[in-house]
Amino acid sequence: MTNKYLTIHNDIVQQIETGEIKPNSLLPSENELKDRYNTSRETIRKALNLLSQNGYIQKVRGKGSIVIKGAKLNFPVSGLVSFKELADKMGEKPITIVHELELWKPDEYIRQQLNLSNKDTVWKISRIREFGGEKIILDKDYLNTKIVPHITKEICESSIFYYLEHELNLSISFAKKEIVIEEPTEEDRALLDLEGFHNVVNIKNYVYLEDATLFQYTESRHRPDKFRFVDFARRNPL
Amino acid sequence: MTNKYLTIHNDIVQQIETGEIKPNSLLPSENELKDRYNTSRETIRKALNLLSQNGYIQKVRGKGSIVIKGAKLNFPVSGLVSFKELADKMGEKPITIVHELELWKPDEYIRQQLNLSNKDTVWKISRIREFGGEKIILDKDYLNTKIVPHITKEICESSIFYYLEHELNLSISFAKKEIVIEEPTEEDRALLDLEGFHNVVNIKNYVYLEDATLFQYTESRHRPDKFRFVDFARRNPL
DNA sequence: CAAACAAACATGTATATACAAGTTGTTTGA
DNA sequence: TCAAACAACTTGTATATACATGTTTGTTTG
Known part of the structure; x- marks a missing residue:
């Protein structure tokens, strides 16, 4: 029973990392994701902003969210990891x-x-x-x-x-x-x-x-x- | 005529960097900031989340937002800077x-x-x-x-x-x-x-x-x- | 046929409301 | 006296709505 937006974030991360969603392609629009996940647009936006922060996607106004190539295959030594x-x-x-x-x-x-x-x-x-x-x-x-x-x-x-x-x-x-x-x-x-x-x-x-x-x-x-x-x-x- | 939340963010950054707000002290609560800046709580939250991302504050649920000591005095070579x-x-x-x-x-x-x-x-x-x-x-x-x-x-x-x-x-x-x-x-x-x-x-x-x-x-x-x-x-x- | 326009659709910002959940200090009751 | 309960704060999450702004596409217009 964790957050919705984190769940959605992790779900999309998985789809990107397994190649289900291809690099350089566009994610479904926020409104479509909203319907798919049965939630509100703001919640979707929280998930997408997290993806953006973590280097998975690039949001472009008017266009959509581009999946960044090689996202996290090069794992970061950055961040706070033991x-x-x-x-x-x-x-x-x-x-x-x-x-x-x-x-x-x-x-x-x-x-x-x-x-x-x-x-x-x-x-x-x-x-x-x-x-x-x-x-x-x-x-x-x-x-x-x-x-x-x-x-x-x-x-x-x-x-x-x-x-x-x-x-x-x-x-x-x-x-x-x-x-x-x-x-x-x-x-x-x-x-x-x-x-x-x-x-x-x-x-x-x-x-x-x-x-x-x-x-x-x-x-x-x-x-x-x-x-x-x-x-x-x-x-x-x- | 830029965004509200960025303006607020920059305003608080300046207060922190000039020492007007002291390290390890608490920022005013979101509701108080909301009144001060004559805006909505969500807008304040966007500004505060930016501050958190940039290492200026630490948000603690139930308590408030702590100003991190030495924030950005040690300038980062990290980030994307020319x-x-x-x-x-x-x-x-x-x-x-x-x-x-x-x-x-x-x-x-x-x-x-x-x-x-x-x-x-x-x-x-x-x-x-x-x-x-x-x-x-x-x-x-x-x-x-x-x-x-x-x-x-x-x-x-x-x-x-x-x-x-x-x-x-x-x-x-x-x-x-x-x-x-x-x-x-x-x-x-x-x-x-x-x-x-x-x-x-x-x-x-x-x-x-x-x-x-x-x-x-x-x-x-x-x-x-x-x-x-x-x-x-x-x-x-x- | 090309330029101008308009419609449809994308993300960005701002606001309001409701409730959940953690912290703190005070009151209450045994 | 002391501990439990409570009230009054804090931030976190979820939702809804409205409008702004940038992109694309197709249609209209000259």
């Missing part, structure tokens, strides 16, 4: 090694990133992601202990996101991310199979809850040859 | 050197990227961006001549985007982008001040018009130390 969800989608079978898991008194840098006081503590988690025998990614997470009091090695091995959302019932709602290229640290060299690469890609993630409180800072350090970021962007009307 | 617009925002004063501008019979790779036939031609443009005396970025553009018949060196020196939108009246509407790390090519080494860096950041851009036709492919090759990508992402409800 490593596990991502790996699942790609069909890869990575191994996660929990290298470090401790209650930690944050240093100045992490205190700043998470807006913490001197008394606060964080969970410091460091995990290595291995693909096909190669250690490719080093994930370093810092979680505010006021929001996440307990965590175990087992959770870190499967999915922290899943634990937060389904066990602690925290609703993660948005993130700011920053991508920069850096020289490998000693730690990077020690833990990753860098094979002579001179840089790592550092994806810094600031993760927020539904009430806009910052609770997690993550650095995801990738070997440059295995890094790929795909994004869909609309031009904002000024 | 180099000139970006440089303007940052207050940098870059120099653009047009290194190459020619009508070109595309090779296999570019034909594939732009979905062209063997007979089509493209504008091949290669520009170097210089900051503070250092050649940092190499932009390589390929434009479908069927859509852009003419272009001049002067245009390339100022802003291609501006020319397309304001002179040719093309409406650029969305882009797919991909970011990867590559080894510098001979060309990169010759044209950029790489100073011993072993990689370049390659931002591939596929730019589409309003009617969903692909008309431009761009590679923006950055020196890694000067590269920074900032993004705002919402978690999609499954």
